[in-house]
Amino acid sequence: MILVIGATGKLGGEICRRLSAEGKEVRAMIRPTAAPQKVEALKKMGVQIVRGDLRNFETFEPALKGIDTVISTVSSMPFSYVPGDNDIQNVDLAGIKKLVDKAKAAGVKHFIYTSFSNQIDQDVPLCNAKRAVEQHLEKSGLAYTILQPSYFMEAWLTPAVGFDVEHAKVQVFGDGTKPISYISVEDVAKFAVASIENPAARNAKLELGGPDKLSQLDAVRIFEKVDGRKFEVQYVPMEALKEQLNAATDPMQQSFSGLMLAVAKGDPIDMDKTLKAFPIPLTSVKDFAKRMEPVA
Template sequence: MILITGANGQTGRAIIKALLSKGEKIRAFVYKTEQIQEIKALGEMEVIAGDMMDQKVVDEAFIGVNAVYHICSALNPLEVEIGKMMIKAAQSAKVEHFVFHSVLHSVLQDMPHHQKKLMVEAVLVDSGIPYTIIQPAVIMQNIFESWKSLTEKGVFQQKFFTKETRMNMVDLDEVAEAAAIILTTPGHTGVTYELCGPENLSLSDMVAAMEQHFGHEIKVQTTEDEVLEAQLKKFGVGEYKVNSLLKMFKHYNEHGFVGNPNVLTWILGRKPSDFSSFILRAIQSKIS
């Protein structure tokens, strides 16, 4: 039995699909009871609902589990506390493999969510549990946040980087495929894996790929920090998440966020998808 925490997010769903395709028995840990039927639509699995800060629920989720893929909700101010709770439950349940979904270059400490993920990594390494730490680059599927604007107006809304900086992006489906391999085949414990796509892209590189497949000019629209902050707070986003996002964008704009595809290539047994092919598949899937 493999436990997936944070199961109802886009990463959790992708990993569940990849594991189900291998015929694995899954237990999904979601936050709200109304999410149970949503997640069960993906396939046959057990589902448990509750707060990851509730030790009783967490301990229940780990009963009979031999492996776990732990995903904390994005930019969670309690990520360290949740991580410690999960690791404690895994120790009690004698889990054989704990996979932690971290972030590429968690060592970069000017971004608060990197700080927290690095702290969880340290606790996990010292826990005595056979572990794997997954550090994915920026997920290509984040483009979908601007998809409506792209398709209807030809406008790419983003804040990630300037024309000079470069970003590594990776297909979430391939991260999930790699995660399924790591969870179901031996030889992947005691290691940290950086999972990156094959390119470090400039903004102009991304726009060129989109223009090629959309068949028209793509304009870039960047939201100012003050406007973005106001928009996020209007939608009830907390202070920690707002500040973390702004610091993340600042770092990306100043330094970029580059990576190397060799590890993912080795795990998958093939070269990871490039950004252009991802955009083409996305357009085709939306049309069909």
Template sequence: MQANDFPVPLTAGHSRRVLLLGATGTIGLATAQALIQRGYDVVCFVRPRHSAKGQMTQSLKASALEGATFRYGDPTHPESLTRDGFAHEHFDAVISCMASRTGSPQDAWRVDHQAHVHALEAAKALGVKHFILLSAICVQKPLLAFQHAKLAFEKVLIESGLTYSIVRPTAFFKSLSGQLERLKKGKPFLIFGDGQRTSCKPISDHDLGDFIAGCLDDTGRHNQVLPIGGPGSAITPRQQGEYLFQLLGKEPRFKSVPVGLMDVIIGALNVVGKLIPAVADKAELARIGRYYATESMLVWDAEANRYDAALTPSHGKQTLFDAYEMWVRGQTAPDRGEHAVF
């Protein structure tokens, strides 16, 4: 019998300290806010921003997390993690919302795998009992470098002896927000094929942050791999476009992009990438785009050989369509950063 067979929840009388990695991302920010609301002592370990714009952004995010402690260093460097992050202090849990920014093979293995191995080793050495990992539902059918890197660390975490919670969310709102400006300008909504090949149950940053924070005290989420989506039915890209056109009062217009065209582009980039490393990274980005164009972000039923919305758990209150309504009314849509496809 292993030590993590009987996970011990954090007790109300304990200081309940949490080290959060990836706090400056939108999901990390939402997770930090959920932790603070629950009364946890939250330490956010982040990289310092040297540019004026970076410092301003970091300052705004810090102000949104009143009550949290910010420490600065390099979360991907083992010495900095121990010295600047953990600072040789006691923590009950580590939560990582950290992820590679580009998805390129080198970045994925450096961040999604190796940096997390360093964090896990430091956590174990300092007596941390619980490690919560933000992963991704797409690792169910791994074809890409970042998926293999995430899965490799998931295996290390499961075998570590610590209590673990591996959260695999479906699509994020910010990943599905990019075409609103296209439609406002009178352009068609881009779809792959007929726009009904894939579907997802998107989850908001707020609801996902709430779910991640809830993993600390909900023993039913301990030592579990946890696929999670937002509320409501699964929706296809075509349904997303139709709803946006309806909100904008415009006649629906769609432009289909053949998946085969992406294969041609990927093939060409692969050839050039053998000579120019930077192009190889672009080829991987194209493969990522193709993956999301052809695979649903739902639980994969291996026995039935299909994605199943009914098997995909839901959490929270806000739907993607709720968010669309707010963005059309003028609320700023999220900054997609590397999540941009269109």
């Protein structure tokens, strides 16, 4: 049986859908406060629901009973973040590290963890938590797979970060010329599912990107062509991004500022080697622009 942590999120939900479609037994550890409609959607897929919380370590044991593989996609950011409670320290760092320990003790065979690209190396709370969990997992004695995707199209090409297609207005970080391997959530889900049985995923880090290395301005041009309108582009200079990061006091604000600064620096991923081991068709930014599905 496979346990998915973060199943009510877009990535975790897509992983559950794909696993269920393949006839796999899937369990999801869901917080008591999770949206009922999302829980019902998982139940309709045939997913077994167990209540649990990464802040409450006592809930881990029943969730892990009989589990062979754990897939963690969860983060406190951005939608469920509560400072000092459901936050980076308690969920993204302490909670997942303890989950790794409990998984080892429960006899779990394989732990798949969703981090992000190794080139996103800002000294901010979320980045530091991700790297700390990666190191903890590598030393745990569990067979592991660490997925390191670049920037999700469903987040970074949407109004949530100033990429407003509806109003043909885009906020560009830095000069907008550095290449980024934007990747679809669906494609990351495919890699997560494939990692369960593909030997190339065992005790491995998989940096994941889309089929193209595109600058922010390249992405704007693609959307303009698909949409048929000229977009208004507003630039946020590197110095302004650095000032924003230095002025941020909340860990979530610091983390978002760091991620925006990393976007400005670029994040190109070479997928040739990975695609030889995982022959998975990749979604292009043009494909995504035609779908126009914002993050949920």
